[in-house]
Amino acid sequence: MIDRFGEKIDDEPDDGDTTVTALSIADCSRCNSRGYFGTTVCDHVPDRIEINRRGMAQVRAVLAAVKRKSADG
Incomplete structure (x- = not known):
């Protein structure tokens, strides 16, 4: 079968x-x-939940910094 990019799958x-x-x-x-x-399909990575938590904490920190910066003008 060929995918939408023309590659065989x-x-x-x-x-x-x-x-x-x-x-x-x-x-x-x-x-x-x-x-x-x-x-969700599992990727079988034992610490996936903790990895996701750390990633979301980083996202929230960046968003908070952007919000503070835009509030300061």
């Missing part, structure tokens, strides 16, 4: 990809047996 993953995915899901303590963490 596989319709089905090969057996190696399927095995790695199955093992990743089995080893993950966050996702269910189908590989989902809630309604």
